[in-house]
Amino acid sequence: QVQLVESGGGLVQAGGSLRLSCRAAGGTFSLYSMAWFRQAPGKEREFVSAISWGDGSRTYVDSVKGRFTISRDNAKNTVYLQMNNLKAEDTAVYYCAQNYRDPPGDRVALYDHWGQGTQVTVSS
Numbered sequence: 663q664v665q666l667v668e669s670g671g672g673l674v675q676a677g678g679s680l681r682l683s684c685r686a687a688g689g690t691f692s693l694y695s696m697a698w699f700r701q702a703p704g705k706e707r708e709f710v711s712a713i714s715w716g717d718g719s720r721t722y723v724d725s726v727k728g729r730f731t732i733s734r735d736n737a738k739n740t741v742y743l744q745m746n747n748l749k750a751e752d753t754a755v756y757y758c759a760q761n762y763r764d765p766p767g768d769r770v771a772l773y774d775h776w777g778q779g780t781q782v783t784v785s786s
Contacts, residue, residue: 664694665687671756684740695715695766696713696766700754710726715764721768753784755780755781
């Protein structure tokens with residue numbers, strides 16, 4: 663059983679930065695593709711970014727390209743999301759997710775395990 667725990671959320675002003683972390687427990691992290699999704703109030707959960715277990719290739723939703731960076735540290739069983747130049751529309755609960763696919767994909771249904779989420783609030 664894979665368990666995921668996010669941290670790093672908080673309140674930040676527009677233009678600021680945050681780094682989210684997601685630590686995995688159980689199994690072999692280096693074989694996991696990892697992703698970040700987010701869900702704003704009243705909206706569906708949407709894909710933000712993913713990093714594959716194979717060659718570490720990365721994908722991003724268009725709205726965060728150039729501002730967010732996903733990375734992983736297999737020695738620490740952790741995936742990160744560095745978020746720069748944050749905007750009010752980035753406000754959401756951010757979830758990390760795991761699957762064994764390569765490429766991992768951008769649909770909620772493709773992911774096997776989820777964290778509990780961490781709140782990111784950007785004030786304008």
